[in-house]
Amino acid sequence: MLKKIKAISIFCLMVTLLFSCKKYLKTDEYFKDRMDLDKSFNNVEYIEEWLANSYSYLTGANADVASKGFEPFNFSDDIYYGDRDVNYDVTNAGALSYNRFSLGNYHEDEKQGSWTQCYQGIRSASIFIQNIDNSTVISDEDKADYKAQARFVRAYYYWLLLRKYGPVPIMPEDGADYTDSYDELALPRNTYEQCAEYIGKEMVLAAKDLPQSRGQLAIARPTKGAALATRAKVFLYAASPLMNGGKVSMDYKEKLVDDKGNPLLSITYDESKWARAAAAAKDVMRLGAYSLYVAPFTNSGTVTHPATIVPPYNAEFSDKPWPDGWSNIDPFQSYRALFDGELSAAENPELIFTRGQNQSSEGINVMVVHQLPRIASGWNTHGMTLKQCDAYYMNDGKDVPGKDAEYGKGNGSQRVQGFVTDEDVAEGKYKPLEAGVSLQFANREPRFYASVGYNGSVWDLTNETEVKNREQQVFYYRGSGNGYTNTMFWLRTGIGIKKYVNPMDTYENNNLANVVPKYEPAIRYADILLAYAESLNELNGSYNIPSWDSSEVYTIARSIPEMKSAVKPIRIRAGLPDFTDAVYSSNTALRTAIKRERQIELMGEQERYYDLRRWEDATKELTLPIYGYNVLMTANQRDLFHQPVEAFALQSTFAPKMYFWPISIEELRRDSRMTQNPGWLTYTN
Amino acid sequence: MGTGNQTNPWVAATQTGYNENWTNNIQTNVTLDQDLNFLVNGLTFEGSFGYDTYNSSNIERHKWPEQWRAERHRDQDGNLIFTNISGPSVLTQASSNDGSRREFLIAMLNYNHSIKDHHIGIDLRYNQESNTFTQNLGTDIKNGIAKKNQGLAGRAAYNWKNRYYADFNFGYTGSENFSPGHQFGFFPAVSGAWNIAEENFIKENMKWINMFKIRYSYGKVGNDNLGGNRFPYLYTIDGNNKGGYQWAEFGNDKNYPGLGFSQVASPYVTWEMATKQDLGLDLSLWNNQFSMTVDAFKDERTGIYMDRNFLPSYVGLTSIPSANVGAVRSKGIDGNFTVQRQFNKVHVTVRGNITLSKNEVLDRDEEQSVYPYQMQKGYRVNQTRGLIALGLFKDYDDIRNSPTQTFGAYQPGDIKYKDVNGDGVINNDDVVAVGSTSTPNLVYGFGASVTWKGFDVNVLFQGAGSSSFFIYGKTVYAFTEGEWGNILKGLLENRWVSADISGDPATENPNAPYPRLSYSDRDGNNYRNSTFWLRNGRYLRLRNLDIGYTLPKEMLHKIHMNSVRIYCIGTNLFTWAPFKLWDPETTDPRGETYPLIKSVTLGLQISL
Incomplete structure (x- = not known):
């Protein structure tokens, strides 16, 4: 009996022991106070912080408009940068100079920050999208808005990747599972069309829940229009020759394949892609949320904001008020204020998407101090090519005499000789030119004066502490202080850039606070309008395409009134007559005109670099030598200065491998299914 | 400290202050033994509980003299030129402390029984142990949590006439360091042995064989110590290095800092495993005058815990996860022998040991390379x-x-x-x-001692090779x-x-x-x-030579002493190596560390 009791008690002891031991290794209770996913999505502050982090990857190397340290892509055959060149300064070894960039002499490991950053943003946004639904602390509307914001930025990262690298791998909806083996994780590149479709779909989903507009405190948050405009740009790219059966790059397209050898760009032409692009642009236009900004006409001005310089009389446009004519607007101020920080983002009716203040150490203010002349303590290294300078129309809509004569093209005319005299100024001729300025710069369109730092233009510099340092006429003659020197800091073409420069801006004491803050024009309505016209112009057939929210069906065809509705406002706002009916009725003439309009209107907004590629025009345009004025000439040789020469310090060429940026060797080593863009090294060769 | 390698050893050894250490170590252990013969004959229960605490405090008091360097040239009068390389520093102090607590509990059932020539032993053992560190924990609460193990282990052993042996072991052990579901590992092992010397035909015919045993074992062991990386299955969400965003227009402020994974979780991390095989031979002959043991082993470590450094960027991580990805196989032999012999009054002992091993990386975290010879896989650690x-x-x-x-x-x-x-x-x-x-694949040593009357001589050689x-x-x-x-x-x-x-x-x-x-x-x-x-890192050195003479006891008794020994010890007297510039045993490839000291000691040892 005693034995039994003993045995039972020992058995009981053992059982209790085992049960108490079951929890022995549990550590949850220690960790319950740590931050976890659930907590971070059940607190409004934390939700905002997650989202802020998802957006934070949009800055730096992922900016749309920024200085060359992050965005050399802002510089093509239109503008250039002269610094960051080891040939002038040994401390710049390894920097990507303009020449190295435009000659394709960069390598696979350069400027790769955007790849990593985009995908980090994609992951952050994916986590947000996966978890926000479980949140119980916010309303369903807020939830939908937050989710749409995350969805927008995720798709936007894909757009940035697609534009720079071409087709890229699309991640699974909830992010790649990093616990998989390297082999399981290896993803091939999706086709361009798949990427475009994916971005388009995601942007429609986002647009459904995004509001039409946001206030001053949310200017950097996306709107319905931002989502639809990104989609319109993606579809425009997907319809363009490089992606859509263009013949020039056919060799290249055949080589750009995935790991199974399937081409990633469309080999065959599909006209309906243009219709899709046009419909997507129309979706933005139909929102009714955007219009071009115009500044009012004024006949009493100040030095920095002069009285409106009225364009030459045009029977069709001079007498009508905006939007049918320019009688009540100031075209120069309308264009300048869009970029120089004078107009706030909230006041700007044509701003569709902006990163607002989220600019890096290479922001637009940094770009501006590189445009400012030495006299304003500026770096004096960002300049404009003669090609871009000549692209601007005369104020009556004609070409400038001598345009493209150096290339053996043009209309046979010669450049204008002579200079503005003091008498001319006194008589009020050639406004806004001052005395001593070449007449090549006289009577140009208003956007010219808002964009070009021509030789002898006046820089207001009103933030200079000393009055005598303001209102400086800057010449780029050798020996003039702002002209050629044996340093890095001179304009290789003798032409500067005024776009983004506010009359107040100066770089006195190397203080960036002397530069008026400028928001970034990531997507502008003018861009969408031109995309609409460009897409319609390519159509032969007629297409029925539902609107983004399927509320209506558009009939999309090449219609002159439709194209006019998009192009005309841009021309009138610029104080220029609309294109003639002869231009509108010719597919090729209008294509040329629209390309030139993009070149002018969107200069310095990181469009030209990519436009030339998608149009397959890079082989023609970038292989031309870069011309400028003769910077070695002194003020006494001003006639010679204004005879264009090849800019000896600038070089450019194009090889098909420059269509898309190379994928880093490291990424290729880590993903066995990744394929390199044609013409670049892989880790196996 | 001070001026680094320009300081001379005398200063470093005698002029730089002193340390004060205070260590407290208390170990308690309660054991309960219960004979359970009343239930089953041969069954016993043993339980023990332990509680150890450890504390130490350390005060370092540093000072530093003024130091000068003699330049390589002299002044015009032929005097040495001195350059000041450090000013004097008065005594300063720094204190630190350390502490930990250990608790363990063991409960064991033990069964031993013999029927005729059958001997059976069965153990079943439960244990749990926790180690808590109580000092220098930092801010992360992970570090303050006790390291815990919990396990059930068992052993069944059988032998027949001490001639045939069969063993089965297992361990089922859990670690707090892994996520639930991955905490426990199962580690079985089997072994067998045959002591041929116990066979009758040997016992009867070859009496000079004392022991001749062949054994083999196969088993798995685990490791849950991930080099200080606690709880890899947990993620950390905070704002460290997480960019934020400013939503407002210039002149306004609606900025949020960032929040995100500063460390992602590695949810499936679990025990590192090693599969060990060993084939051994124990031999003892001629009244144990010659004995030797030889083992051939083969270990295969799998699931070695490593950072996954080569995830494609498109995965989008901002921190590095880890996983059980590495594998290494090592093979080798390990042996030693002893010969003892008495020649009249001369007693001679010769001993030797050798370990020869080779390993191969079977798998590890690395990215693709077009040149297989650039991968670590397939090569040695x-x-x-x-x-x-x-x-x-x-x-x-x-x-x-x-x-x-x-x-x-x-x-x-x-x-x-x-x-x-x-x-x-x-x-x-x-x-x-x-x-x-860089580490030797061959390590060996041999030595001998000879005694004759009061004289004794010991030599020990040591060598390494294949490095x-x-x-x-x-x-x-x-x-x-x-x-x-x-x-x-x-x-x-x-x-x-x-x-x-x-x-x-x-x-x-x-x-x-x-x-x-x-x-x-x-x-x-x-x-x-x-x-x-x-x-080549090969070397052979005379590690020790010890010659002594012990005075006869009879002599000592007269002067009321117990023992007196006069001796001479030399260490590191000779080294034979192809590499001559500095001591190949110092692992310093720059040749800047102080070499092993060659010393000769004369001594007199007296006990009263």
């Missing part, structure tokens, strides 16, 4: 890697006719490398496995790292010298042991790991 040197360039024709080397400018007298991949360019793609490994290392640094790279004065004599005498300088074409020796002298060529062509600088 710590494999030395470098370029293959083909001597020195003879002349410019030689340079023109050779592949282009990409490590800076080079000229005749510089090292010429082999183009391994044949691409016409010498670069890092031509780095291959050369030599052996290699690169020498580098300012000791062998002349005039680098800011050094411009002295270099080793050998560098000067055995170098390549241009005939333009020496006037003698014979000094342009393409096989010279050192390249041409040059300044600050630190990262250049010559000064990089290659077979030119690869050295």
